[in-house]
Amino acid sequence: MTRLVVAQALGPERAVRDPGRFKRWVLIYVGAAVLLAAVSLVVGTSSLRTSLAWLMSPDVLSNAVLWDIRLPRTLGAWSAGALLGLAGAIAQSVFRNPLADPYLLGSATGAALGVTVSLLATDASLAGFAWLGQLGLTGAAFVGASAGVALTLALSRGALQTPSLLLAGVVVAFLLGAFTSLLLLSSPETWRTMQSFMLGSTSFLGWRAVVLLTAILAVSLPPSGLLSRGLDALTLGEDTALSLGIPLGALRLALLGLLSLTTAAAVSQVGVVGFVGLVAPHLVRESAHVNSRQLVIAAPLCGGALLQAADILSRCIIRPSELPVGVVTACLGGTYLVLLLWRKARRE
Amino acid sequence: MGAPASRSIRRAIVAALRVLVCAFAAGAAGAAPIVLFDSAHHEHRFEHPPERIASLLPALTETVCELKECHRLVVVDRYSNWPKSVALLPKAGGLEDVDVEQIVSARPDVVLLGNAPRVEERLRSLGLVVFELESETFADIGRNVSVLGAMLGVPQRAERLNRQIEDSVAEVAAATRARLRGHAPLVYFEVDPAPYGAGPQSFMGQMLARVGARNILPANLGPFPRLNPEYVVRANPDVILVSAADASQLVQRPGWDRIRAVRESHICTFPPEVRDTIVRPGPRVAEGFEALSQCLLRMAP
Numbered sequence: 105m106t107r108l109v110v111a112q113a114l115g116p117e118r119a120v121r122d123p124g125r126f127k128r129w130v131l132i133y134v135g136a137a138v139l140l141a142a143v144s145l146v147v148g149t150s151s152l153r154t155s156l157a158w159l160m161s162p163d164v165l166s167n168a169v170l171w172d173i174r175l176p177r178t179l180g181a182w183s184a185g186a187l188l189g190l191a192g193a194i195a196q197s198v199f200r201n202p203l204a205d206p207y208l209l210g211s212a213t214g215a216a217l218g219v220t221v222s223l224l225a226t227d228a229s230l231a232g233f234a235w236l237g238q239l240g241l242t243g244a245a246f247v248g249a250s251a252g253v254a255l256t257l258a259l260s261r262g263a264l265q266t267p268s269l270l271l272a273g274v275v276v277a278f279l280l281g282a283f284t285s286l287l288l289l290s291s292p293e294t295w296r297t298m299q300s301f302m303l304g305s306t307s308f309l310g311w312r313a314v315v316l317l318t319a320i321l322a323v324s325l326p327p328s329g330l331l332s333r334g335l336d337a338l339t340l341g342e343d344t345a346l347s348l349g350i351p352l353g354a355l356r357l358a359l360l361g362l363l364s365l366t367t368a369a370a371v372s373q374v375g376v377v378g379f380v381g382l383v384a385p386h387l388v389r390e391s392a393h394v395n396s397r398q399l400v401i402a403a404p405l406c407g408g409a410l411l412q413a414a415d416i417l418s419r420c421i422i423r424p425s426e427l428p429v430g431v432v433t434a435c436l437g438g439t440y441l442v443l444l445l446w447r448k449a450r451r452e
Numbered sequence: 453m454g455a456p457a458s459r460s461i462r463r464a465i466v467a468a469l470r471v472l473v474c475a476f477a478a479g480a481a482g483a484a485p486i487v488l489f490d491s492a493h494h495e496h497r498f499e500h501p502p503e504r505i506a507s508l509l510p511a512l513t514e515t516v517c518e519l520k521e522c523h524r525l526v527v528v529d530r531y532s533n534w535p536k537s538v539a540l541l542p543k544a545g546g547l548e549d550v551d552v553e554q555i556v557s558a559r560p561d562v563v564l565l566g567n568a569p570r571v572e573e574r575l576r577s578l579g580l581v582v583f584e585l586e587s588e589t590f591a592d593i594g595r596n597v598s599v600l601g602a603m604l605g606v607p608q609r610a611e612r613l614n615r616q617i618e619d620s621v622a623e624v625a626a627a628t629r630a631r632l633r634g635h636a637p638l639v640y641f642e643v644d645p646a647p648y649g650a651g652p653q654s655f656m657g658q659m660l661a662r663v664g665a666r667n668i669l670p671a672n673l674g675p676f677p678r679l680n681p682e683y684v685v686r687a688n689p690d691v692i693l694v695s696a697a698d699a700s701q702l703v704q705r706p707g708w709d710r711i712r713a714v715r716e717s718h719i720c721t722f723p724p725e726v727r728d729t730i731v732r733p734g735p736r737v738a739e740g741f742e743a744l745s746q747c748l749l750r751m752a753p
Contacts, residue, residue, distance in 0.1 A: 149683040308681060
């Protein structure tokens with residue numbers, strides 16, 4: 105209910121259609137990502153001067169810090185943010201609700217449950233998994249996320265009715281969350297590990313995570329682009345889409361499959377990072393009037409840059425300690441939504 | 453050499469003795485009530501030493517038992533696992549999810565616990581005597597032994613226990629330092645794979661300092677800071693202390709294969725029962741010291 109009220113308050117997109125504008129913004133997002141990646145190389149536990157000196161005259165230690173820690177970390181943050189941005193774009197288009205986010209259908213709590221079960225089964229922690237473990241964790245998260253979405257679909261008897269789908273999603277999220285807590289109660293050690301998972305963390309993103317995340321991004325972008333035409337039809341309303349001969353049920357199932365895959369991949373690597381999937385498509389729609397295909401391209405670019413920026417902030421605000429990246433994204437995303445509401449109120 | 457810690461233990465003992473003297477002075481007129489202050493500065497008056505004790509903190513459970521008063525325990529928290537005999541007692545959850553009903557039905561004369569305002573308030577409102585004894589630092593160990601000794605009417609035993617703890621700790625610390633011959637290994641103690649490390653102010657940090665190790669973390673980060681993993685790589689510790697589950701995964705963390713401790717497999721893990729003696733500021737602290745010392749001597753170059 106709150107979501108709907110706030111969604112109405114946020115209002116329709118104001119920007120006018122202008123192809124040049126879209127291209128300009130894509131360039132801006134890409135430029136921001138490159139710039140943030142460069143900044144990320146010199147931001148960490150060392151002072152700016154030390155970091156610059158390392159770039160000039162590398163040694164064993166600086167090589168490890170710059171190229172094995174900071175670079176994969178920022179690239180991993182970008183890929184995870186891009187996946188969340190894509191998932192957010194899909195979710196908001198499918199539900200025609202600007203406050204829909206990737207975690208809406210129980211996919212995040214499902215992924216968290218998957219990760220918890222695999223941690224309990226292997227008696228391990230998230231921090232350092234080898235290849236197989238890394239894949240296993242993503243797999244477990246994907247199975248969990250898909251199970252969450254499937255349960256939601258079963259509860260709402262298919263993907264056709266938006267309100268019942270959203271309601272079922274909320275119920276499933278609560279149920280799976282409670283089940284996760286129940287499992288964790290039996291293992292205090294895993295509880296602490298999961299705590300950092302639920303707050304989101306980019307701390308241990310390495311090259312393996314980067315390869316995995318970019319591979320899944322590469323796999324899910326083309327079908328998302330192909331299905332975006334259907335999304336455009338969906339924005340006209342479910343009845344119109346049906347009357348245009350769009351196979352609504354199949355389209356939604358395919359999109360929800362993509363939604364679970366992208367969400368699960370991101371969640372398995374960086375934990376439950378909030379607000380990126382919600383805010384990225386918003387920012388894109390605020391800056392340029394886009395169709396669904398353009399949104400599917402621009403939202404990942406925007407989400408990637410957002411999570412990169414949050415990652416940099418998380419390492420430098422209380423250097424050399426660090427904040428959970430999910431806390432930073434929640435602060436940034438929350439502030440953005442408050443500003444949006446305030447601007448809307450003032451306009452009225 | 454470890455002077456601040458033993459000095460604070462001594463100071464705690466003196467403070468406790470002063471309480472005792474007050475108690476005896478007050479009791480000189482008639483039956484001797486024992487007046488004690490808990491770590492929240494609440495005054496408590498015990499007409500008799502409590503016969504039925506509930507302990508919701510493992511370190512306090514262990515202290516009561518080391519004072520040879522284990523038979524007075526009627527209920528403990530789920531983390532109390534030493535000595536073995538407490539396994540037979542009813543368990544009342546932990547401080548986060550305390551089983552109030554279990555505690556009330558055990559009819560304790562006093563409930564011992566750490567800092568947990570919500571639990572304390574609930575138990576007090578049910579008419580129970582709640583005695584808070586924080587157990588977080590080295591100094592807390594000696595203070596808790598003295599206070600519990602006074603409460604249970606065995607002050608001499610407490611004094612003896614404290615002297616014994618202090619002597620064994622000092623002995624292990626001195627022996628370790630001597631064998632390290634001035635070489636102070638640089639150590640990272642990981643308490644959680646997020647990663648959270650143990651800083652110099654934490655109990656583990658205090659123990660490490662006393663056996664002559666250098667902590668990679670500065671004191672200004674607080675007792676258990678959440679670290680940027682890059683910090684550990686840059687600090688390049690000689691020895692890493694970590695849970696057994698995480699030990700094998702250290703080398704998988706980005707860049708961690710360059711850390712000296714990881715490269716040379718200078719990684720100490722402890723079985724759970726030993727780990728308890730290292731992370732619990734309780735009367736078995738000397739055993740924890742011994743384990744830490746063994747680790748450093750084995751791993752140091």
